[in-house]
Amino acid sequence: MNTSIQAAHLPAISIDGDRLWQSLMELARIGATPKGGNCRLALTALDGEGRDLVVGWMKDAGLDVRVDQLGNIFGRRAGRDPARAAVITGSHIDTQPTGGKFDGCYGVMAGLEIMRTLNEHGVQTEAPLELAIWTNEEGSRFLPVMMGSGVFTGRFTLEAALDARDTAGLSVHDELKAIGYAGAEPVGGRPVDAYFEAHIEQGPVLEFENRVVGAVTGSLGVRWYDVTVTGMEMHAGPTPMPVRKDALQAAAEVVLGVIRIANANAPYGRGTVGVLNVYPASRNVVPGRVDFTVDLRHIDASTLDAMDGRLRESCEDVAVRLGVQIELRLAQYNKPTPFDPALVELVRQGAARRGLPVMDIVTGAGHDAVNMAMVYPTAMVFVPCKDGVSHNETEDALPAHLEAGCNVLLDAMLARAGVTFCPRSSTDPRDQHVPAQP
Template structure:
């Protein structure tokens, strides 16, 4: 029996939780905010410092490091069979303007801790292992989000991506050159044996259910729309209620419908009106126009479409009732995704083997793993975050939960390495 197989059959976690936590806190100092969070926008000098620190740690762990033309960083631990496609893990280290210490960063440093642990145990895998730092997952400075993994998966072209600009007119290409992370490695065409991403849940379900590990089955499909309702502005005093064409009254019916429909399509349904602006915005003028966003999510395509159809019916009926016109424009369409069964089973088996409480869960947010799933078998591991809060300076996670998630990642990657070597996972 190999040393890797010993780990897979052992109930020991092996991970050095203190080392993982220390690395997370060291990284969090770069861009630390007064409220305990992190502001480290993509391709800023703070991002450069964080990238430099990761590269330093990866090289100290014996990894070879390469950087592609969109700035994605690949830290490779060699395997005994270099012809095999790598088993990959990773996430991002850029943050929201008022971000936390763990979103993305946990996935990157959990991967690094896996490699450090294998070094400690003197275990050689057959397939190479890679930890990846994906560029600009958040999309806060340069839209769109998941930029680096999107280029890697050929969802976005390199040329168009490098031309994207921030609010000051600086392009991605200029920013990459400024921080020294415009690499020479080709951005696409690389084989993926398997990909795992460890992440805080960014929601309250695991904490509410008192579970340590979320076995992520897939990601919700998302369809976004911009809706404009048009009525007639009029004086709030002289205009009788029954003669008004109030766009905001129509909008209120749509908001209620979005929430009602999402509640009726549980489980896994979400409906949100995230932005709403009434015009002209004067207290004594009846709103003649409302612009609003609609965000629908579900794991099942048919039910996602049903949610949208039902809200569309409400839009039609409320416009007829209140004498309004409307314009509905689609702005995003991400189909539901189911992760590879072999990767999902590897995560679940790891949690069970370690005696960790766990449950099946779906991701309501976008992650780099969604794009990687189109290149090879992929899966995700969730751990709880306090109050379900993320994208917030008070984002927090229990060190023990983070170590547990990392231990699951270790086992899942070892299982995947053996499966890739045996031809049991498609490359």
């Protein structure tokens, strides 16, 4: 497929940015929080309400909507050649407990807006197009994270996912039934030609570099650990410092080591301790046990392996020096994942065609696109978010940036799917493209 030639001969159409924004704001009313964000945890009644709203819009756009056994939703727009595999776009609509209005939701609404726009302009594609809504991307209520796309791509089994339980003991299986999204379609096996996902960056790079579009070249690899430090509880007053087996002191040294490891592997090194629990949590007792998490990331697999080795060395050194036991358990590993170069190039071409400042960028966050990229050609379109803030109720993005990213997604999907028929020429000034760059 000569994607460069196709990209240069796309129809002069653009999405309706106002309608995209209005759809995002209407969805955001479901599970709205006092600070302007969203709490719409996976498979809760609010998630069901959000799904109902978006599925209704998908059907209004003429999409053939199917739901699989894990609640993943697919809306299909037929192509001229039904034998061809689909070009898919999508994301998720579940949120963090204190989430924003755009994380995930933008990718779903962008895909829906593209379908609406193609209908309005009478555009027929050669390959079918599909819009996907993935179940439990955030992992706020159920583990593993990115569950729906993970089962779709074979990373996790359907049985394990359906049996996953939240802190109240409720299972994915039962909660899918409760909200009416325990579908009959098998998970996976759908023919996929390519997968695109639009998303806010969730970081500060695009805003800092004054770029409107990020062509995402791949994802950082991630190693998640659970760590337990075991010392001895002792009275804080009578026990001299040299004879203590202070689990928190040991944990603090390991935590600082995590930060040093990340800084030593800049610019792509990341090191985070996001959870720390101290036992017995009494002000006059030397802590006897500390449980905490470690998150290490890097774009290069061998460097990430070296960071893992350095963390293990640090734990061994601290344990010996302070007379404690440190257990380091690997909880999850996602290898660094490159995206498809041909699809990334279509994103770059779409931005150039629209006259938008673009830069290559890597994603440090997990996305359903990362799972999809392990099996299918995949690319992502990033747009800036205010101050790089995400997973926060104050998460924000400019309507003009969201519109721009959606137009780039439109061009990339049409270039990949092929345009068979476009009967009308638009006079809408939004539809006047900047010519493709030579």
